[in-house]
Amino acid sequence: FEFSRAITRRPAASIVDGLRAEHIGTPDLAQMLADHAHYVATLKRTGAEVIELPPLDDYPDGVFVEDTALCLPQGAILMRPGAPSRMGEVDEMETALRQVYGDVRRIEGPGHIEGGDILVTDREILVGRSARTDAAGVAELLSIISDWGHSLREVFTPPGVLHFKTDCSLLDGETILSTKRLEASGCFEGYRVINTAEGEEAAANTIRFNELVLMPAGFPRTAETLDKAGFEVVEINNSECAKLDGGMSCLSLRF
Numbered sequence: 001f002e003f004s005r006a007i008t009r010r011p012a013a014s015i016v017d018g019l020r021a022e023h024i025g026t027p028d029l030a031q032m033l034a035d036h037a038h039y040v041a042t043l044k045r046t047g048a049e050v051i052e053l054p055p056l057d058d059y060p061d062g063v064f065v066e067d068t069a070l071c072l073p074q075g076a077i078l079m080r081p082g083a084p085s086r087m088g089e090v091d092e093m094e095t096a097l098r099q100v101y102g103d104v105r106r107i108e109g110p111g112h113i114e115g116g117d118i119l120v121t122d123r124e125i126l127v128g129r130s131a132r133t134d135a136a137g138v139a140e141l142l143s144i145i146s147d148w149g150h151s152l153r154e155v156f157t158p159p160g161v162l163h164f165k166t167d168c169s170l171l172d173g174e175t176i177l178s179t180k181r182l183e184a185s186g187c188f189e190g191y192r193v194i195n196t197a198e199g200e201e202a203a204a205n206t207i208r209f210n211e212l213v214l215m216p217a218g219f220p221r222t223a224e225t226l227d228k229a230g231f232e233v234v235e236i237n238n239s240e241c242a243k244l245d246g247g248m249s250c251l252s253l254r255f
């Protein structure tokens with residue numbers, strides 16, 4: 001959770017066409033831009049450099065950069081999204097990653113894998129199979145990261161949940177914030193787990209970024225739990241991204 005850099009991409013006007021499981025309202029671009037600016041400023045507040053990429057009108061979900069790559073100390077790996085409309089975002093990210101990484105690999109397929117399904121902890125890389133991430137995608141990622149000395153554990157995202165990290169996030173070297181439904185699957189044995197409050201499952205997607213925990217605003221009981229556990233929480237309005245099933249982790253690549 002200690003990072004010196006992040007990559008973000010400004011939301012495009014086409015964001016109104018972003019993918020969503022359920023239509024709960026049209027995202028408001030002006031509000032999303034304001035929230036995005038708050039998010040970027042918060043990352044920068046920790047002293048990190050933020051590489052801000054321009055909007056991509058051709059890719060409505062382009063703001064959710066996390067899904068396009070996995071950034072590790074040894075190199076970056078370009079993902080192969082399970083959502084066909086998001087495939088082209090990967091080439092756009094490749095250009096940015098080649099400027100900062102000497103070693104950039106790529107999931108060639110036929111499998112699929114998205115960054116939102118990958119949680120990197122101090123001891124392992126957890127990958128949740130989901131509607132976007134399949135066994136072949138996980139296997140191809142494993143072949144790359146085992147070269148770099150990482151271990152991978154395949155787990156399962158609960159049905160109906162978009163990504164593994166929709167329901168969990170890393171708070172520190174040994175602590176994970178998780179919904180009760182995901183923890184119940186047994187995937188966090190050996191970790192200290194803090195649960196989101198009942199009815200606040202959407203608070204599970206946070207990011208620990210240096211000294212701060214960025215979390216979506218509007219989940220007071222979970223925020224209080226984190227505060228009491230000693231974390232420095234910054235709440236960021238996420239109303240617009242939430243309409244597209246997106247949250248704090250989706251909005252950046254961190255390394």
Ligand code: CIR
Pocket residue numbers: 018019020061064066067083086115116117162163165166244245246247249250
């Ligand atoms: C999608 O369905 O792909 C986007 N609307 C949301 C992506 C959220 N990304 C993430 O959780 N890492």
